[in-house]
Amino acid sequence: MATQQLARKTIIELTPYQSARRIGGHGNIWLNANESPDSADYPQPQLRLNRYPEFQPPELIQAYADYSGVSTDQIIAGRGADEAIDLLIRTYCEPGIDRIVINPPTYGMYGICAKTWGVDILEQPVDEEFNPDYSALEKIDAKLFFICSPNNPTGSLVDLDKLAKLAKSKQDKALVIVDEAYIEFSADKSAKELLSQCDNLVILRTLSKAFALAGIRCGFTLAHPDVIQMLFKTSAPYPISTPIADIATEVLTNRLGEMKQRVQTLNQIRNEFCEKLLSLEGVEHVFPATGNFVLVRFSDPELFKEMGEQEIVLRDFDDKPRLKRSIRISIGNEVEMAKTLATIQKIIEKPIKEYAS
Numbered sequence: 001m002a003t004q005q006l007a008r009k010t011i012i013e014l015t016p017y018q019s020a021r022r023i024g025g026h027g028n029i030w031l032n033a034n035e036s037p038d039s040a041d042y043p044q045p046q047l048r049l050n051r052y053p054e055f056q057p058p059e060l061i062q063a064y065a066d067y068s069g070v071s072t073d074q075i076i077a078g079r080g081a082d083e084a085i086d087l088l089i090r091t092y093c094e095p096g097i098d099r100i101v102i103n104p105p106t107y108g109m110y111g112i113c114a115k116t117w118g119v120d121i122l123e124q125p126v127d128e129e130f131n132p133d134y135s136a137l138e139k140i141d142a143k144l145f146f147i148c149s150p151n152n153p154t155g156s157l158v159d160l161d162k163l164a165k166l167a168k169s170k171q172d173k174a175l176v177i178v179d180e181a182y183i184e185f186s187a188d189k190s191a192k193e194l195l196s197q198c199d200n201l202v203i204l205r206t207l208s209k210a211f212a213l214a215g216i217r218c219g220f221t222l223a224h225p226d227v228i229q230m231l232f233k234t235s236a237p238y239p240i241s242t243p244i245a246d247i248a249t250e251v252l253t254n255r256l257g258e259m260k261q262r263v264q265t266l267n268q269i270r271n272e273f274c275e276k277l278l279s280l281e282g283v284e285h286v287f288p289a290t291g292n293f294v295l296v297r298f299s300d301p302e303l304f305k306e307m308g309e310q311e312i313v314l315r316d317f318d319d320k321p322r323l324k325r326s327i328r329i330s331i332g333n334e335v336e337m338a339k340t341l342a343t344i345q346k347i348i349e350k351p352i353k354e355y356a357s
C-alpha cells in the first residue's frame with residue numbers, strides 16, 4: 001500500500017493503454033487487435049546468445065532500407081511502433097512545457113505516452129469526413145503532431161499535399177509524425193517520398209500488421225538523419241534482440257512475396273466483407289477500409305456484447321468521440337469473416353445474400 005504512494009502522481013492517476021491482451025476475454029474468433037490471421041513457420045534458430053546484440057543490427061537496417069527505399073541513416077529500429085511513439089515524446093517534449101497534438105478518434109498510445117511523461121495533449125477535432133483539419137493544425141503551436149494514416153480506427157488516409165504543406169509550415173518548430181503501421185494495405189498512400197523535402201517529417205512503421213509478426217515486437221522510424229541521431233540518444237542500448245533481428249532480416253530479405261500475397265488476400269476478403277455488410281439494414285455506416293480492419297456503425301447498441309456472447313471478439317468504440325455504436329472488426333481469414341458476417345446477420349435479423357461463394 002505505502003509503496004504505491006512512491007510512484008509519480010501522473011502514474012498513480014494513469015489508466016494504462018487497454019491493449020487487446022490486457023482486456024483479455026474469451027472467444028473462438030479474435031478480431032480485436034488488427035493482427036494477421038496467418039503466420040509463417042520460423043525454425044528455432046541455433047544461436048549463441050552470450051554476447052549483446054548490435055545497437056542497430058546492420059543487416060536488419062539494410063534490409064529495411066532496401067524494402068522501404070530510404071537510406072540506412074534515415075532509420076532506427078525498435079520494439080514496435082509503440083516504442084517509437086514513446087521515444088519521440090521523451091526525446092522532443094519538455095514535461096510541463098511542450099505539448100503534442102492528436103486528431104481523435106485515433107490510436108490511443110500517443111495520448112497515453114504523453115501523459116506518462118507529463119506532456120500535455122491537444123485534441124484537434126477531425127472534420128466531417130474524419131480527416132485531420134489541416135488548416136487548424138497549421139495554426140497550432142506544439143512540438144509533435146501525430147497523424148495516423150491509415151487511421152486506426154476510422155481508416156482515413158492522409159492527404160499528401162496537405163501533409164507536405166503542414167510539415168513545411170512547422171519547419172524548425174515541430175515534428176510531424178505520420179503513423180503508417182497499416183500502410184502496406186494502402187501502399188500507394190505512403191508519405192515516404194516527402195521525407196527528402198521535409199526534414200521534420202517522421203514516419204512510423206511496424207512488422208506487426210502486414211508482415212504478421214506482432215509477436216516479435218519490431219518496428220522502424222524513418223526520418224532525417226538528424227532526428228534519427230537524436231532518437232539514438234534515448235533508445236534502449238539493445239532494443240532488438242539477436243533472434244528477433246535474425247527473423248526480421250530473413251522476412252525482409254527473402255519473404256517479401258509472402259507479405260505482398262497476404263496483403264492482397266486480406267484486402268480482397270475485406271472488400272467483399274464490406275460490400276456484404278453494406279447490404280444489411282442494421283448497418284448504418286461502413287467507414288473507409290484502408291487497413292486490415294474496418295469500422296462499422298450499427299443501429300443495434302447491443303451488438304458488440306452479443307457478438308462477444310457468440311465468442312466473436314471485436315473492439316468496441318462506442319465511448320469514443322462521434323463513434324456511438326461503432327465497432328472495429330479486424331480482417332481475419334475467409335472462414336472467420338464468413339462466420340462473423342453470418343453472426344451479425346443472425347443478431348440483427350436482416351436478410352443478406354449468401355457470403356463468398
Ligand code: PMP
Pocket residue numbers: 033034079080081082083107148151152179181205206207208214217218219
Ligand atoms: N500504430 C497504430 C496505428 C497501431 O494500431 C498500432 C498497434 N495496434 C501500433 C502503432 C503499434 O504497433 P506495434 O505492434 O509495432 O507496436
